[in-house]
Amino acid sequence: MFDLIDEKKLKNIDLAALSDSVKAQEFKDYFLDSPGREHYRLLAYFSGMYSKSKLLDIGTYLGHSALALSYNQTNEVLSFDIVKNNNLKHQHSNIKFIIDNILNEKYINIINSAPFICLDINHDGVSEQNIYNFLKKINWKGLLFLDDIYLNREMKDFWSTISKKKHDVTEYGHFTGSGLVLFE
Numbered sequence: 001m002f003d004l005i006d007e008k009k010l011k012n013i014d015l016a017a018l019s020d021s022v023k024a025q026e027f028k029d030y031f032l033d034s035p036g037r038e039h040y041r042l043l044a045y046f047s048g049m050y051s052k053s054k055l056l057d058i059g060t061y062l063g064h065s066a067l068a069l070s071y072n073q074t075n076e077v078l079s080f081d082i083v084k085n086n087n088l089k090h091q092h093s094n095i096k097f098i099i100d101n102i103l104n105e106k107y108i109n110i111i112n113s114a115p116f117i118c119l120d121i122n123h124d125g126v127s128e129q130n131i132y133n134f135l136k137k138i139n140w141k142g143l144l145f146l147d148d149i150y151l152n153r154e155m156k157d158f159w160s161t162i163s164k165k166k167h168d169v170t171e172y173g174h175f176t177g178s179g180l181v182l183f184e
Contacts, residue, residue: 004167004180005042005045005169005172007172009045009048010035010041010042010045010172011034011035011041013041013044013045013048013071015031015032015040015041015044015068015071016032018031018044018067018068018070018071019031019032020089020090021063021067021088021089021090021092022062022064022067022088022089023062023087023088023089027062027064030064031064031067031068035171035172035173036170036171036172036173036175037174037175038173038174038175039065039068039145039147039173039174039178040064040065040067040068041068042145042169042172042173042178043065043068043069043071043118043145044068044069044071044072046069046116046143046145047068047069047070047071047072047075047077047116048071048072049116050072050075050115050116051072051074051075052074052075053074053075053076053114053115053116054075054076054077054078054110054113054114055069055075055076055077055078055114055115055116055117055118056077056078056079056080056102056110056111056114056116056117056118057069057077057078057079057080057117057118057120058079058080058081058102058117058118058119058120058121058131059080059081059118059119059120059121059122060079060080060081060085060086060097061081061085061120062085062086062087062088063079063085063086063087063088063095063097064088065079065118065120065147066079066086066095066097067088067092067095069095069116069118070092070094070095073093073094074094075094076094076095076096077092077094077095077096078096078098078110078114079095079096079097079098080098080100080101080102080107081097081098081099082099082100082101083099084097084099102131103130103131103134108138111135111138111140112138112139112140112141114142115141115142115143116142116143116145117135117140117142117143117144117145118145118147119131119132119144119145119146119147120146120147120148123148123151123152123154123155124154125154125155125157125158126154128146128155128158129158129161132144132158132162132181135183136164136183140183141183141184142183143180143181143182143183144180144181144182144183145173145178145179145180146159146177146178146179146180146181147173147174147176147177147178148174148176148177149168149170149176149177149178149179150170150176150177151176151177155177159177159179162179162181164181164182164183164184165181165182165184166179166180166181166182167179167180167182
């Protein structure tokens with residue numbers, strides 16, 4: 001067992017109130033699914049590890065990862081995507097959606113102030129590698145969560161090349177693979 005994750009606390013996270021913001025019932029079911037099937041409770045769990053912090057979500061898609069990261073209301077969640085994708089029913093005061101490329105130099109201070117980043121983008125391995133390399137280049141310190149590390153050959157290759165300390169947390173996250181990378 002990975003010692004950063006308390007299984008009992010993880011399983012007791014209740015996302016029901018937040019799930020009211022999810023538009024389609026199918027996606028609500030995913031959002032509420034158990035650890036090991038979906039990663040949303042794990043993201044909410046990580047949100048609870050921080051207080052009054054900026055948490056970054058790179059790859060907004062429907063906004064569900066940002067929603068899970070908003071679990072601890074004292075944190076501010078900044079969700080980045082290069083296209084508008086947010087599909088939540090309700091606005092949340094601690095979530096800000098930004099349509100821009102996180103690799104823009106103007107975001108370095110924001111990135112460096114964030115202790116946690118959720119990276120869930122193209123799943124081509126190349127885009128993920130570019131962000132990983134950028135974080136190394138700017139000497140970022142924190143915990144990087146990677147979704148879908150076993151989804152396809154490209155993501156498996158990307159995961160296997162990571163040189164920093166890493167942990168496979170798929171049993172607590174998404175069934176297509178969840179990984180944590182420690183930037184110390």
